[in-house]
Amino acid sequence: MAIKRVWIDKACVSCGMSEVNCPEVFKLKVGEGAKVIEGVDYRSLQKKIKDAAESCPVQAIMLDED
Numbered sequence: 001m002a003i004k005r006v007w008i009d010k011a012c013v014s015c016g017m018s019e020v021n022c023p024e025v026f027k028l029k030v031g032e033g034a035k036v037i038e039g040v041d042y043r044s045l046q047k048k049i050k051d052a053a054e055s056c057p058v059q060a061i062m063l064d065e066d
């Protein structure tokens with residue numbers, strides 16, 4: 001299963017863990033919550049993205065896989 005799309009649900013509580021776990025993809029914006037950095041090639045980051053999603057305390061990291 002390859003990750004095709006990543007986005008953050010409004011449930012995000014701005015804890016910052018996603019940026020700690022995968023700074024290549026996630027960036028915490030003060031007052032806005034975590035954002036997904038645009039234009040990133042996910043192919044070499046599959047495990048880090050999935051680990052970040054599993055570590056999110058409110059399951060706010062959403063993934064589309066094919």
Ligand code: SF4
Pocket residue numbers: 008011012013014015016017018019026028033034055056057058059060061
């Ligand atoms: S780990 Fe989850 S709750 Fe925390 S900043 Fe990232 S998306 Fe938001």
